[in-house]
Amino acid sequence: MTAKLACAVMALTGACLGDRRRDWALAMRGELDVAVAEGRPLTFAVGCLTSALRDMPNQAEGRFTLTSHAVALGLLPIVALLIVGTGAGFPFLPTGHAGISGWLAGSGEHSPLLTPWNRGFAPSLAVLIWGLIAGHLLMPWFILERNWTRVGTLARINSAATVTLVLFTTVLFLDMAFLLLPVAVLAIELAASWCLYRWQEDLFVEAPPGTLVA
Amino acid sequence: MATNRRPSKQMLRLLDALSATPHAWRHGYDIMKETGLLSGTLYPLLMRMTDQGLVEAEWREPAQPGRPPRHAYRLTAQGLALARDTSADRSAPGFKEVPV
Numbered sequence: 001m002t003a004k005l006a007c008a009v010m011a012l013t014g015a016c017l018g019d020r021r022r023d024w025a026l027a028m029r030g031e032l033d034v035a036v037a038e039g040r041p042l043t044f045a046v047g048c049l050t051s052a053l054r055d056m057p058n059q060a061e062g063r064f065t066l067t068s069h070a071v072a073l074g075l076l077p078i079v080a081l082l083i084v085g086t087g088a089g090f091p092f093l094p095t096g097h098a099g100i101s102g103w104l105a106g107s108g109e110h111s112p113l114l115t116p117w118n119r120g121f122a123p124s125l126a127v128l129i130w131g132l133i134a135g136h137l138l139m140p141w142f143i144l145e146r147n148w149t150r151v152g153t154l155a156r157i158n159s160a161a162t163v164t165l166v167l168f169t170t171v172l173f174l175d176m177a178f179l180l181l182p183v184a185v186l187a188i189e190l191a192a193s194w195c196l197y198r199w200q201e202d203l204f205v206e207a208p209p210g211t212l213v214a
Numbered sequence: 215m216a217t218n219r220r221p222s223k224q225m226l227r228l229l230d231a232l233s234a235t236p237h238a239w240r241h242g243y244d245i246m247k248e249t250g251l252l253s254g255t256l257y258p259l260l261m262r263m264t265d266q267g268l269v270e271a272e273w274r275e276p277a278q279p280g281r282p283p284r285h286a287y288r289l290t291a292q293g294l295a296l297a298r299d300t301s302a303d304r305s306a307p308g309f310k311e312v313p314v
Contacts, residue, residue, distance in 0.1 A: 024261055027242060027271070027285030028253070034243040044243075047253030054258055 006032060006041035009049050016052035018061040025052075064196075064203055071192045072140035078185050079136040085181050086129060125168055132161040132182060139189055143196060151193050162186045221300055224255050225263070232269070232289045233297035239272060239286035260287060268293035 010032055014025035028048040035044035056062030135158040142150040162182055169179055221229065227249045232240065240248075246256055263269040267290055274286045289297060 021261070023271075023285075024257065026282070028257060030276075030282045030284040031241065031243045031253075033281055034241070038243070044246075044253045047255075048257060050254035051257040051261070054254075055261060 003036050003041050006036070006045035009042070009045035013045070013049045013052045016049065016056055016062070016065070018059065018065060020059060020061050021052075021055065060203055064199060067199075068143055068146075068196060071196060072144050075136070075140045075143075075189060075192065078188060079133060082133055082136065082181055082185050086133070121168060121172060125165065128161055128165060129182070132158060132165070135161065136185060136189060139193065143193060146200060148197055148200070151197070155190055155193060158186055158189065221296070224249075224251055225259055226300055226304075227251065228256070228259055228263070229289070229293070229297040229300060232287070233294060233301070236289055236294050236297075239274065239288050241274075241284050241286055245287065263293065268296060 010025075010029050013028060014022070017025040028051075032041060032044060035041045056066055135154055139151065139154055139158070142154060165182060166179055228245070228251065231245060231249045242253075242256065242260070245251070246253060249256070251259070260269060260271075264271055264287075269287050270290050271285050271287050273283045276283055
């Protein structure tokens, strides 16, 4: 059990060290068998992980990885804010002042912003905004995977969904103030992912991710 | 390139251990046992000293089949010179070790 846990810690160490320190990750992994035989695999593995974490800020790739994680973790509370905002009575959801719980219980009241003629659009706009939230939740995952093709596709989908939301809000004469949050989330997400994309382009210009560097 | 900073106590222990048999290649775990340094101290030192050209590393075939290859280390000429310098400094009269 301890040996398996140590192996998992060593895998994390390898991920932290990145491609430019791949040799060192393999060197540490090579010594793990000796540590297992000596009965101290976990102490050894945790020490190696500490080494990797201490080395990360000194390496460009390590700094990039740390920043990517900070951005990914930073995006999640912003998306959570959007979810809370929607749950608290975002106008496209027929929750009114009763919130999500009231909506689920069937006691939700309609927002006064919805008139009889534009109320028919509410379900489709509600689906759109929940889809947008799902898209925002996927973005940190793709950023951490460094899957820039998917990041680009998702950025286009999220942008299109937000623009659709803006257009329908305008056409239906709904309160534009409610769009500040989704637009701000999209702007932050696009800016962060674009900066990371440009950074990784400079960083991995000679060796794309996954390439062994001597 | 070596730095001009005074070597730390841990680095001196590593230099002493590696310079005792300068031409021998040592494995990481053996160095840990010999110097008493933990992996969290030893590997950052080895990485830094390798980057500075003080230590060289080489892959060695495993002693037993099915095991991964192991890294082995020894001092370079530059590392050996630093080990001799620091050893001479410490044996000089009036030397006082500064805890790090």
